Amino acid sequence: MKVLLVGSGGREHALAWKIRQSPLVTSLVIAPGNPGMERLGELAPVKADDAEGLAALAREIRADLVVVGPEMALAAGLADRLAAAGIPCFGPTARAAQLETSKAFAKDFLERHNIPTAGYGVYETLAEARQALDVFRPPYVIKADGLAAGKGVAISPDRPDAEAEIERMLGGRFGAAGARVVIEEFMDGEEGSLFALCDGTRAVLLGGAQDHKRAFDGDLGPNTGGMGAYSPAPVFTPELVQQADERVIQPTMAGMAAEGAPYRGVLYAGLMATADGPKVVEFNARFGDPECQVLMMRLAGDIVPHLLACARGDVSKLPPLEFRPETVICVVMAAKGYPDSPLTGSVIRGADQDFGPDVEVFHAGTARNKDGALVASGGRVLNVCARGADIAQARERAYAAISRIDWPGGFHRSDIGWRALDRDD
Known part of the structure; x- marks a missing residue:
């Protein structure tokens, strides 16, 4: 089969490395790719946010499966265009991807479906956001509503710092992504990332990892897209994973389907292990980066049948994925x-x-x-x-x-x- 992989980062390099190992794959095209992927497939100079160009490329090469790596391609509606062309896509529609592309949408969704998360508010003006700080206690968690490459989150230790962060976000630091801010209650606990493969109605747990967001040793410095990760993550005890599946993953799948936006692809649930059980920190509509890299190296079997099954809408007949013990x-x-x-x-x-x-x-x-x-x-x-x-x-x-x-x-x-x-x- 012919596979088109979209993206150019470390996550996509790891996916290409794993996809290329599949005996089912006869051809792998990567758009746009990077120098590290040159030995794994053919690189095509189409940018990841060019949904129309990527859909045209998929038609041109007669792709049997398109695997979407970065969130920008999902936000641009690539999965929607591929669905119209009848090409299976591993990745959600733009509407379903709002779980990541809008933190305000995600928080409202969690509230509507009674899925555990931190208390929050959504604000569009500096005056509203400043006034809301009266309701919250430090440390303050402040997030840009839209996509900010993993950098749109600030944890402010005091009110002056929180006001400065709000002013920076609403003042254009992240462009349109910061047109609204979400202020949340701070959750005390240990954070981890749990992944599930989803076909629109069902979700199969893939595994967990833990990453390091701060730039410098000791968890100091600014937030980043991730400075490292490891898997398995000890925070994910069997009990916590079961609770997360029952309280977060399955209700999210059911809720998205009920709202007319069935979710296909990988669902990344950033979870805080609290004294009250797992609570959602955030959702991502794609593999985490660098969590994907450690998951791909732990996987012992062929991932391609699972990606294809998600894209086609039926994971029920697949055997469980196997992981190496290391x-x-x-x-x-x-x-x-x-x-x-x-x-x-x-x-x-x-x-x-x-x-x-x-x-x-x-x-x-x-x-x-x-x-x-x-x-x-x-x-x-x-x-x-x-x-x-x-x-x-x-x-x-x-x-x-x-x-x-x-x-x-x-x-x-x-x-x-x-x-x-x-x-x-």
């Missing part, structure tokens, strides 16, 4: 200045060497310069992933690989996986 960790190497002003163009050496069977380096923000050298072209640039018998061994292998990559223009956290290590001590 722990996988991902450490993000980012360009200096990330997340605010990443420096691009710096040369990277040694990223494509053979690091052994338990290490994979997925490209996230790379390009070739005029001399053919690999250079940084984004904020998060490389994802160094490693398997190990436990978190300690996986971490040792990942950081050993990083030490062999020559990139003075980058930085990374040195404490990825610390929560899991603390549990083991």
Whole structure:
């Protein structure tokens, strides 16, 4: 079968790596892709937010399945265009993707369907938002309503900081994404990411991971799209997973179907493990990044039949996905200045060497310069992933690989996986 994969980041590189292993796949086209994917399939120069161009490409190559990586393609309505063309798409319609593309929609949806989450309010003016701070207690959780590349969330320790964040968001820091802000109650607990494969009426749990959002060691610095992840995540006990399935995943599937927007694709539920059980922090309408990378390395079987079954609307006949017993960790190497002003163009050496069977380096923000050298072209640039018998061994292998990559223009956290290590001590 012919597969079209949409996207150009580390998540898509990991998906391409896993899809290419399927005996069902005879051809893989990646749009637009990156230099790390060149050996896995044919790269097509169509941007991920060009829904019309991507639909035309899918028709041109006669794709049997389109797998959507980034949220921007979903927001642009790619799944809707493919449905009109009769091409199976792994990814929700623009209406269903509102679970991610509008935090206000998601919070209202959760409230309508009695799905546990933090108390909240939605505000369009600075005066309204400032007044609302009287109702909430610090620390204040402030979110831009729309898509902000994982950076539209601020946790303010006091009111002056909260007012400054609100002013920045409503003042255009994230463009149209910040036209409204959501203010939430702070939830105390440990956060993790749970993934489910969905066919519109049913959801099959895929697994969990835990990521690190802050830029620097010790969970300090600004929020980012994610500086590292690991799976399995000890926070997801069997009891918590069962509660999350019953209280969050299945009611979300039923609620979306009842509202005329059946959800197909992968549902990413960011969950807080609280004293009252799991509560929704946020939804994403696609695989997390870098959580996808660790999940793909843990998967033992063929993922393509599951992606196709979701796209066609029936996962009921598939056997459960199998996972390798090892722990996988991902450490993000980012360009200096990330997340605010990443420096691009710096040369990277040694990223494509053979690091052994338990290490994979997925490209996230790379390009070739005029001399053919690999250079940084984004904020998060490389994802160094490693398997190990436990978190300690996986971490040792990942950081050993990083030490062999020559990139003075980058930085990374040195404490990825610390929560899991603390549990083991």
